[in-house]
Amino acid sequence: EDQVTQSPEALRLQEGESSSLNCSYTVSGLRGLFWYRQDPGKGPEFLFTLYSAGEEKEKERLKATLTKKESFLHITAPKPEDSATYLCAVRGGADGLTFGKGTHLIIQP
Amino acid sequence: EAGVTQSPTHLIKTRGQQATLRCSPISGHTSVYWYQQALGLGLQFLLWYDEGEERNRGNFPPRFSGRQFPNYSSELNVNALELEDSALYLCASSLPGSDNEKLFFGSGTQLSVL
Numbered sequence: 001e002d003q004v005t006q007s008p009e010a011l012r013l014q015e016g017e018s019s020s021l022n023c024s025y026t027v028s029g030l031r032g033l034f035w036y037r038q039d040p041g042k043g044p045e046f047l048f049t050l051y052s053a054g055e056e057k058e059k060e061r062l063k064a065t066l067t068k069k070e071s072f073l074h075i076t077a078p079k080p081e082d083s084a085t086y087l088c089a090v091r092g093g094a095d096g097l098t099f100g101k102g103t104h105l106i107i108q109p
Numbered sequence: 110e111a112g113v114t115q116s117p118t119h120l121i122k123t124r125g126q127q128a129t130l131r132c133s134p135i136s137g138h139t140s141v142y143w144y145q146q147a148l149g150l151g152l153q154f155l156l157w158y159d160e161g162e163e164r165n166r167g168n169f170p171p172r173f174s175g176r177q178f179p180n181y182s183s184e185l186n187v188n189a190l191e192l193e194d195s196a197l198y199l200c201a202s203s204l205p206g207s208d209n210e211k212l213f214f215g216s217g218t219q220l221s222v223l
Contacts, residue, residue: 004151034211043113043199043214044152087152096142096165097212099152 002027002092006100013078013107021073021103023088033071034097035064036087044087047073078107111135113215115200121221122190130185130218134202140164141183142203142212143175147196155198158183159205190222 003026013019025033032051036044048057050066057064061082063074073086085104089097114133122128134141143155154167158177166173172188181202187194197219201212 036214041216043201043216044212046211046213049211089152096154096157096167097152098154099144101149101151 002090002098004088004090004098004100006086006088006103008103009101010104011106013075013105015079015107015109016077018074018076018078020075021086021105023071023073023100024069025071025088025090027090027092027098029092030090032091033066034089034091035071035073036089038085038087038102047086075105078105080107080109083107113200113202113213115198115215115218117218118216119219119221121223123223124190124192126190128187128190128194128220130187130198130200130220132183132185132200132202132215134181134183134200135213137204138202138213139181139205140203141177141181142201143183143185144199144201145169145196146199146217147193152199156185187220192222195220195222 005024007022034049035047038044048064053068055066061076065072083106085102087102089099116131140159142157144152146152156175157165161177175185177183197217199217201214203212
């Protein structure tokens with residue numbers, strides 16, 4: 001059974017204070033690791049897909065990296081508008097995505 | 110281009126009743142996924158429809174069912190509602206092809222069971 005664990009559950013940062021969110025996974029044959037952003041009252045919004053260890057992708061202040069056991073979402077010099085819940089998901093042997101519970105990120109001005 | 114639309118936005122039911130939730134995918138998307146997001150839990154996979162057929166279902170009882178129509182819109186039905194069914198139900202769509210897992214989500218239906 002595919003499993004995804006995200007840490008920390010919640011993170012409060014000052015504006016400009018860089019940090020990383022962790023996603024540890026157990027999957028039989030990784031067919032993709034996905035990062036989504038979810039704002040309150042809305043559905044998740046796609047950010048990145050990573051397929052193999054060593055792969056990195058960037059978008060504005062966000063960079064996602066992947067190893068064989070975990071993925072990191074690095075946030076550089078965050079702004080208050082980066083506040084959201086960040087979700088990690090994997091696609092393994094089964095169809096459909098397995099999601100983690102998310103990291104609730106708050107960026108204080 | 111319109112995104113994934115879900116209706117209703119909010120739905121209030123009592124125990125034992127039935128609920129019907131609707132989803133319209135992005136134009137050109139043939140796959141529709143349903144997820145349940147209960148408070149404190151991650152998104153739990155419910156159902157996957159593609160080309161009108163149910164392709165897979167998650168670990169939920171049979172009272173959770175659905176269908177996909179010829180225009181690729183979808184309906185989720187929950188029978189004999191229980192209090193623990195209270196959650197945000199999210200619909201997502203994707204392009205044809207089972208390898209395409211870039212899902213586009215709607216804003217969800219908040220179901221409250223009293």
